Amino acid sequence: MSGTVIRAGDPHTIRTRGITLLRSGHKEIRRLKRANHTPSIHGNKIWNSSYLIMDHLTKSKVTADQHLMDIGCGWGPLSIFSAKRFGCQVTAVDADPDVYPYLDLHATINKVQVTPLQTRFEKLTKARLANVDIVVGADICFWDELTPVLYNLIRRSLRAGVKQIVIADPGRSPFYALAEKCEAGKLNSRVVERRTQTPKPLCADLLIIDN
Secondary structure, three states: OOOOOOOOOOOOEEEEOOEEEEOOOOHHHHHHHHOOOOOOOOOOOOOOHHHHHHHHHHHHOOOOOOEEEEEOOOOOHHHHHHHHHHOOEEEEEEOOHHHHHHHHHHHHHHOOOOEEEEOOHHHOOHHHHOOOOEEEEEOOOOOOOHHHHHHHHHHHHHHHOOOEEEEEEOOOHHHHHHHHHHHHOOOOEEEEEEEEOOOOOEEEEEEEEEO
16 A cells, blocks of 8 residues: 555645544545455444544543554554554454454555554453553444453553553443443543543543553
8 A cells, every 4th residue: 555645635635633544435445445354243334432542542642652452443543643643552352354454544644653452451461461551342233242341451450550541432321321331330530521622523531441
């Protein structure tokens, strides 16, 4: 994909927060779909909650010496943004192998490098998390059965020394069940509402857990 050219003003692009993202109708995205790269676990577009985590990370002043892990990365907007904006080490995690051509495409057009890791949330061991500073995930708590899985991942992350975990969601019930489990488990957690007007009016809640 080294010859990929993204033209200024292309209506199928999103330019925001210093990065370029492609919409589903872009010719390069269509090309990947024709090559039978069809994500099966909802990694089929740019999910909106990503933008609210980007804003949170900017305010948190992530530094270049930190290691950020993007869980359920999909096409990789959070991974791409973090690598581009902060120059930090980024690991992009997803269970679906078919999201990675889309991640690679976005990394290429934004001239960044991220480390892909194909695995399930349950397989992210304490050892794998040991050198990670920040864990983020946008729109990843969409099934009831994911609530306990993510709660256990949060607990493992904290035990491994992860400094902060941020999960964003537009308001699904499994997400709020996760927030309640964190509160009941006496984790240092909070839910905050965030809004933005770019690239369009958006609202999401952020579950933030500090270690």
